[in-house]
Amino acid sequence: MINIILCVKVVLSSIVYKNNNIVDKYMLNPFDLYALEQVLEIKRTTECKITCLCMGKEEIKEALVQCKAMGADDIILLSDKKFAGADTYATVYVLAQALKNLDYDIVVCGKQAVDGETGQVPYGLAARLNCICMGAISEIEVLEKNRVIVTQQKDNIKRKLACKLPIVMTYDDCTLKSPTINLMALKRAEKYQVTILKAQDLNLDTDKVGQQGSKTEVYSSTKPEYRKAEPILLQDEMEEMISKIYDILRIRKG
Amino acid sequence: MIRILVVTHPYAGNDGNINFELIRKAYDLSKGNSADVKILMMEKFSDELIQLYKRYGGKNFLIYEAEQELEYICYAELIAQVCRKYKPNLILYPGTELGKAIAATIATILHAALIADCIDIQPLNEDKYSFSRTAMNDSIIAKIRCVKDCIQMCTVKRNVFEAKEVCSIGEENIEFVLSDKAIQDNQVPEILETTENIKTVRDCQIENARIIFGIGRGVLKDDIKKVEDLARIFHAEIACTRIIVEEQIMDKSRQIGQSGKMVSPDIYVAFGISGASQHMVGLKNAKKIIAINRDKDAMICKYADYVFIADTHKFIACMYSDFVGD
Numbered sequence: 001m002i003n004i005i006l007c008v009k010v011v012l013s014s015i016v017y018k019n020n021n022i023v024d025k026y027m028l029n030p031f032d033l034y035a036l037e038q039v040l041e042i043k044r045t046t047e048c049k050i051t052c053l054c055m056g057k058e059e060i061k062e063a064l065v066q067c068k069a070m071g072a073d074d075i076i077l078l079s080d081k082k083f084a085g086a087d088t089y090a091t092v093y094v095l096a097q098a099l100k101n102l103d104y105d106i107v108v109c110g111k112q113a114v115d116g117e118t119g120q121v122p123y124g125l126a127a128r129l130n131c132i133c134m135g136a137i138s139e140i141e142v143l144e145k146n147r148v149i150v151t152q153q154k155d156n157i158k159r160k161l162a163c164k165l166p167i168v169m170t171y172d173d174c175t176l177k178s179p180t181i182n183l184m185a186l187k188r189a190e191k192y193q194v195t196i197l198k199a200q201d202l203n204l205d206t207d208k209v210g211q212q213g214s215k216t217e218v219y220s221s222t223k224p225e226y227r228k229a230e231p232i233l234l235q236d237e238m239e240e241m242i243s244k245i246y247d248i249l250r251i252r253k254g
Numbered sequence: 255m256i257r258i259l260v261v262t263h264p265y266a267g268n269d270g271n272i273n274f275e276l277i278r279k280a281y282d283l284s285k286g287n288s289a290d291v292k293i294l295m296m297e298k299f300s301d302e303l304i305q306l307y308k309r310y311g312g313k314n315f316l317i318y319e320a321e322q323e324l325e326y327i328c329y330a331e332l333i334a335q336v337c338r339k340y341k342p343n344l345i346l347y348p349g350t351e352l353g354k355a356i357a358a359t360i361a362t363i364l365h366a367a368l369i370a371d372c373i374d375i376q377p378l379n380e381d382k383y384s385f386s387r388t389a390m391n392d393s394i395i396a397k398i399r400c401v402k403d404c405i406q407m408c409t410v411k412r413n414v415f416e417a418k419e420v421c422s423i424g425e426e427n428i429e430f431v432l433s434d435k436a437i438q439d440n441q442v443p444e445i446l447e448t449t450e451n452i453k454t455v456r457d458c459q460i461e462n463a464r465i466i467f468g469i470g471r472g473v474l475k476d477d478i479k480k481v482e483d484l485a486r487i488f489h490a491e492i493a494c495t496r497i498i499v500e501e502q503i504m505d506k507s508r509q510i511g512q513s514g515k516m517v518s519p520d521i522y523v524a525f526g527i528s529g530a531s532q533h534m535v536g537l538k539n540a541k542k543i544i545a546i547n548r549d550k551d552a553m554i555c556k557y558a559d560y561v562f563i564a565d566t567h568k569f570i571a572c573m574y575s576d577f578v579g580d
């Protein structure tokens with residue numbers, strides 16, 4: 001049995017869908033959802049166990065149930081007030097400590113989170129777990145107990161790589177489509193108990209977690225200025241607009 | 255004394271500008287507190303490159319002669335060794351994929367503070383700096399500082415700092431560094447196959463296009479063909495938003511934005527595009543933006559130079575009949 005651990009993050013739906021009617025407050029980070037869909041695809045042909053590992057508040061539990069309904073085998077939520085306010089450094093520490101207590105052959109992450117966008121976690125995790133991180137993977141071709149063959153696409157170059165396991169890897173894309181979930185599967189998943197682990201359940205140095213364990217702090221935030229000047233606004237007069245666009249495009253009609 | 259280390263992107267080729275930007279920024283930062291700046295190069299010695307870097311303010315060079323490009327992990331190991339010896343207060347990395355991978359690895363190995371994708375660096379007090387980055391899809395600019403006694407590091411976004419040349423800087427110092435531990439490649443993956451996607455003329459070339467017509471959800475499916483015809487006449491390339499790709503109307507190679515391509519046209523004409531930040535990040539370097547939208551309050555109007563409040567169907571029909579016929 002190959003153990004896949006998928007690190008997922010739950011984010012505010014309002015960050016992903018700006019103006020739409022939002023039903024649920026929380027949702028899976030679109031990059032992680034994509035990664036989940038990819039590993040579920042592998043599970044169809046390769047015998048493996050998929051465990052989703054997430055750090056966050058307890059109230060995001062509901063959003064995680066979706067992973068179960070889609071076909072993940074287990075869900076572990078690392079949740080403790082002490083973990084709050086963590087920067088990447090402190091986040092990586094907690095995730096890595098949790099991983100050290102688990103059986104894993106490959107750790108899969110989304111490319112980045114929509115609300116943090118640093119993309120540093122997978123590399124930090126790999127460094128803490130003493131393995132390498134392979135980024136920008138478009139496909140896992142072969143997954144065996146000790147070895148994986150992946151396709152990596154960077155700029156114009158596509159490489160097929162064989163890596164000894166364990167490794168950490170990230171996929172290169174996200175998805176905004178809500179997954180189609182079978183109603184029966186959702187019902188079943190709702191009965192499933194997410195495993196919740198607190199600081200005391202992990203072998204942790206509490207000085208290294210949360211805000212206390214962070215190396216950085218945001219000390220001010222401002223709204224960026226978009227523009228230098230007001231736009232030239234035209235309406236109603238179609239002819240005027242059309243001739244203006246030809247002007248700008250420097251083309252003469254007919 | 256404050257010590258600044260600049261990690262350059264090895265064998266940068268077309269990405270070379272980011273190295274000039276980093277070197278110039280480090281030079282500027284050193285003016286205030288006469289910090290010692292070292293430029294780390296991890297590639298085959300090239301006097302030509304050193305002379306080039308000098309033009310942007312590089313003076314002290316550390317060179318690790320790697321014969322070829324290495325995996326990120328090898329670079330990370332080497333830099334960790336360099337840091338243990340030179341004890342920098344601040345390290346600047348290029349905001350390339352490789353730079354980010356190396357920086358994130360070093361942050362963990364050396365327990366350093368790391369700020370990603372910086373758009374500004376300012377001194378705060380004698381040895382601390384303030385780093386700015388955009389967050390939440392560019393909707394806020396966060397100022398971040400290091401709160402622990404550790405190395406401060408950041409990756410720097412491309413095209414943010416200006417690569418201006420400096421006045422003559424004098425004789426350079428070059429020091430070769432060796433890796434004390436043979437850089438191990440037991441972890442390094444085995445490359446089974448490499449293919450370079452060589453672009454053919456028929457491939458989509460939106461990265462280099464001077465004029466781009468962007469298609470969003472506000473364009474009827476039947477009108478897309480017309481916009482394509484017009485694009486040919488106007489020597490424009492066609493691009494689109496993510497929604498159009500997810501609905502499988504157009505190919506992913508034409509998507510502009512955070513999860514698509516970055517473009518820098520002289521003119522971008524946005525047909526029925528709302529201007530979500532994830533789309534607009536791909537257009538940061540567009541010189542002129544024209545928005546055709548029926549909604550005056552659409553986000554795109556905040557970025558556009560010209561806003562035409564109109565129905566895209568009618569607008570496209572008018573252009574089409576002028577140039578193609580009805």
Ligand SMILES: Cc1cc2nc3c(=O)[nH]c(=O)nc-3n(C[C@H](O)[C@H](O)[C@H](O)COP(=O)(O)OP(=O)(O)OC[C@H]3O[C@@H](n4cnc5c(N)ncnc54)[C@H](O)[C@@H]3O)c2cc1C
Nearest residue numbers: 470471472495496511512513514526527528533548565566
């Ligand atoms: C993680 C993540 C990554 C993303 N990456 C990208 C990316 O790379 N690129 C990207 O484009 N998006 C990306 N998105 C999606 C982005 O948030 C928006 O959803 C998307 O850009 C909106 O596309 P749109 O403007 O075509 O559609 P909409 O937002 O639906 O806008 C349609 C616009 O058309 C106007 N309109 C409608 N009908 C008409 C009409 N008849 N005449 C005139 N105007 C009309 C409306 O007023 C509206 O402004 C990403 C989102 C996330 C969460």
